[in-house]
Amino acid sequence: MDQPQGSAFARPLAPAVVSELREVLGGRLQLSEAIRQQHGSCEAHFETMPPDAVAFPHSTEETARLVQICARHAIPVIPYGAGSSLEGQVVATTGGLCIDLSEMNRIVAVHAADLDCTVQAGVTREQLNEYLRDQGLFFPIDPGANATIGGMAATRASGTNAVRYGTMRDAVLSLTAVMPDGRIVRTARRARKSSAGYDLTRLLIGSEGTLGIITEVTLRLHGIPDAISSAVCAFDTLQGAVDTVITAIQLGVPVARIELVDEVGIGAINSYAKLDLEEKPTLFFEFHGTKASVDEQVEIVREIAIDLGGGEFVWSNLSEERSRLWKARHQAYYAGLSLRPGSTGWATDVCVPISRLADCILETRADLDTTQIPTPIVGHVGDGNFHVLFVLDPASEEEAAEAARLNDRLVARALAMDGTCTGEHGIGLGKQQWLIEEHGPGVDIMRLIKRALDPGNLFNPGKIFAMP
CATH class of the missing domain: 3.30.43.10 (Uridine Diphospho-n-acetylenolpyruvylglucosamine Reductase, domain 2)
Structure with missing residues (x-):
């Protein structure tokens, strides 16, 4: 390959x-x-x-x-x-x-009436949301890291809010890019839809800098919800946690975020972020909407969780509490590395149809339990995407080989379930052979x-x- x-x-x-x-x-x-x-x-x-x-x-x-x-x-x-x-x-x-x-970190324009803005590529998502807050608007794509908007477009990023608000593919209206011969191209106007020619915007989104350098991005924005409520719920089993996600999605509950952290990851987060969560498979929820709609969503999900072995919902309704909770979730990568000081992280991800999510995660966890390498699982499971972190001894060739073997099994399993080799990390250097496995002759068209x-x-x- x-x-x-x-x-x-x-x-x-x-x-x-x-x-x-x-x-x-x-x-x-x-x-x-x-x-x-x-x-x-x-x-x-x-x-x-x-x-x-x-x-x-x-x-x-x-x-x-x-x-x-x-x-x-x-x-x-x-x-x-x-x-x-x-x-x-x-x-x-x-x-x-x-x-x-x-x-290149200038916010070029905000068109509040049209719910969009244009920013230079070096603007970060946290910088943008800080700027928008006083206008009652926010940009929802949240990959965890304080990434730049241009980088997020180039890798087709998504993250914790994707289950409700979509990914960068859905959020970008237009790009300005420099092409390999030095020409400057604007891929579209600010209209919400167009049938004018090839979709150059989406050709460049996810191209990882191989086709053009994104220098400005025009983004869809959203109004800050009237009510926001976050909660964590621990489960007796990983199966119960994943089945809660699947059931909620299939019932059409418009949850803004549903994040899974398994018991290995929760142990790491507790130690790293000084929390005291139960060391069990845990779901992190966030609900957006009016107070009445949020209350309705909460009640539906609570009933589902109780039926599937979930414990008490621990609520974080204040902004400071929610920020602390989600900061802990976003620091899961560094929390995982803290399990083994001096380690190197190998993070991988796959995405499968939601109906196959439980099978994929449970089979993966069984695989990972055969190794001595610390391997927390976290995931944006509301859209079928989850991650494994191999916490490796950088001096051990044997551990690197073991991680490669387990990663290959994970990706092969996802593809066999009609999933993808990467839900949001991209291909880069690490998954080139799996891109060919996934797309076959389509890679020749990409070339x-x-x-x-x-x-x-x-x-x-x-x-x-x-x-x-």
Whole structure:
């Protein structure tokens, strides 16, 4: 099967190229070893592969000028947001220029009457929601990390609110992007629907920087609900917790968030976040709407949970309490790593049809119970997506091989259930062979698109699939 490949592109930047880049950016072109190393790594277990230089543009036009220089000199380009990717999307497999968009962090416009806004790619989701709060609006896509909006679009992120509000695919109305030849393209207008030509917006969403560099994003917004209520509920069995999710979804209860953390994960969260949750399979809920509709949702879900072995609902209705609860859930990755100081995390995810969720999670947990590697399961289970974290000894080749074997079994199981090899992490370096297994000849079509838009294979080379 295809594997990530190196390239003859990898070489130090020539002094003449550095001079051209500095004409655009001045001191915002960085060549220091520390900054290059930082930009050649991600949150996950992949080897650090630094770029040859890091650029910090402030506008779409500057980004386009950088790309034009790189195109003339056949220099690879790697877009970078917050560096929170989990499948090696930002590592520089062939050297080249890393374009860090984090300083493009201006909120361009908010159209409150139309429930949309336009932001530069480096705006983070927390920054955006802080800005919107006084206008009674919020942006719901929440992958956990304080990721940049451009990075979230590039990886087709989703997260805890996806069960009600959808993913980045649903949230993005339009993109501005710099293409591999340096052209600037706006993919759509702000209209809520259009039948005008190919859907370039969704072609770029999820392309992981291989087709274009996203520099501005126009987003759908939502009104802040009148009532928000959060709760946790522990279950006697993992089966009961997952069946509660399936039943609630099949009954059409519009829960905003349903998050699963198994007993291994709860133990880690308790220790890391100083909580005292029961160390059992646990669901984290959040309900949005009017007070009457929230009360109705709560009662329905409570009855389902009681029937399936759930315990008492522990409520967090105050904003500070809800924030503490969800912060603990969002820190599950770091909580897992704390189970084993000095460890390396290998986070993986799959997504299956909701009717197969219980089978997939239970079979996976049984697999994981055969290893001594700590392996918490967490998941945005309301839409069939869950994650496994392998907490590895970085010096142990045996553990790495065991994790790879268990991950292969997990992904093969999900595909056999007509699921996907990744619900939200993307392909990057880590799941290229499974992309081929999932899409078959469709990957050849993806390669044709890549070759047409980026004939020199300069945009994030080596990611998603190899180019023969």
